[in-house]
Amino acid sequence: MNFIFGIASYGRGAVVSIFRLDSLKLIENECIHEVGHVLGLGHCMDYCVMRFSNSLYEAKQKPGYLCEKCKRKLK
Template identity: 50%
Template sequence: MKLFHSKEIDFQKIALALKENFGVEIKDAGFLEVPVNGYNKRRGQYDAKYLLKFISDASIWVVDVDIYIEGMNFVFGLTIANRAIVSSYRIPQEIIAKEVVHEVGHLFGLNHCKNECVMRFSNSVADAITKQAFLCCDCKKKLGKR
């Protein structure tokens, strides 16, 4: 799995969080500039689905711009097929790793979870901050069955 980023991030923290939750190694794929073509002037945000076209399969991209999908005011992240994106725009630096783990959980087929779990849906920054940084027992079991 590869990790792209549009600014400096705590790569070691993200790598450790992914190792602890999924047992996966991640490669720092380096800096990737956010293309201006993905910017929606009317919304003042970038289209997350559009941005996912710029990374390869089995990759995640941490961007420092505000992202959205149609039907939502904003998203912290998005996973489609075998690619994921996380925005650090609205969240504190210290929880970026948590949101990366959440999106990688989707890459591995996990849905949102009702438990106190990293896979719990975050509707606000407060939700993202207070949810756990690890998978719950139910999500671990689901991963084991895949």
């Protein structure tokens, strides 16, 4: 099943829905992900919090941190 956990606009703001996120860690990860979008990061293909997730299973597979590539993009 496909879900939208949050939405963000570059330089403006973000909204995160906690309805389907069943742990504080998942909520934290989704907030980090959406703030990444606000700061200008796109989705990442690496093992990264910016990786796209379309299901709760995929969201649970992501780490709670940025990969080195995404960290460099923010500098």
